[in-house]
Amino acid sequence: MKYLISIILIASITSIIYGFTIQETDVVFAHKCIGFGTVGIFLIAMPLFLITVSKGKNMKDYMLNEENIRRMQGKDSRSKKKE
Template identity: 35%
Template sequence: MKYFLIVSFLAILITGISGFVVKPDDLEGGNFLIGIAVAAFFFLWMPIFIYHRWKNRSVKDYMLTKENIDKMRGYSKDKNL
């Protein structure tokens, strides 16, 4: 999954850069490539990246429950903040 994300990011980046390089009189080809790169980045790459980063994590660790608040208070007392 890591390598897929890297390769797809590079492909999207190259597509976006090539959109700036294409001459403007080529029937709006540059704008089309930039649009495809932005759409692919936000609708394909970002959801896959977010899933990859969060797939083995528990949401309960990030919720403000009484136990987590008590842990934070105990941590600040130990560090003498």
Template identity: 35%
Template sequence: MKYIIILLFLVSFGSILAGYLMDLDCSEKLIGFGVTGLFFIVFPLFSYYRWKDKDVKDYILTKENLDKMREREGDTRQK
């Protein structure tokens, strides 16, 4: 999955660069396909890849998590 994301990123970025550097009739389309690929394909795949094994509850500020944070903060202040 990691290599697919890297490959798609390079293809999208290459498409954007080719659109800017080459003077073709379809330069604007190359830039558009590159940007679209980055935002609708590469970024969601990257986000899924990074978050697939994580528990979202660990990142939500609930009363229990706030209490844990306060306990840790108190421990570091006493040292």
């Protein structure tokens, strides 16, 4: 999966760069290349990357709720028992 994301990212960046280089000769095709490159990065590569990175992690640990705020401030009941 890591290699697929890398290939999509490289292809998208290449498409964007190619679109900017041919912008003076063929404007319509250049805009299409830039658009497909942007779609590749933000709608394909980024969600795939986020899915692979967040696999197996508990999203409740990253939410800002009362318990996590107390834990960040050091006022958790477990930290009181240690003192």
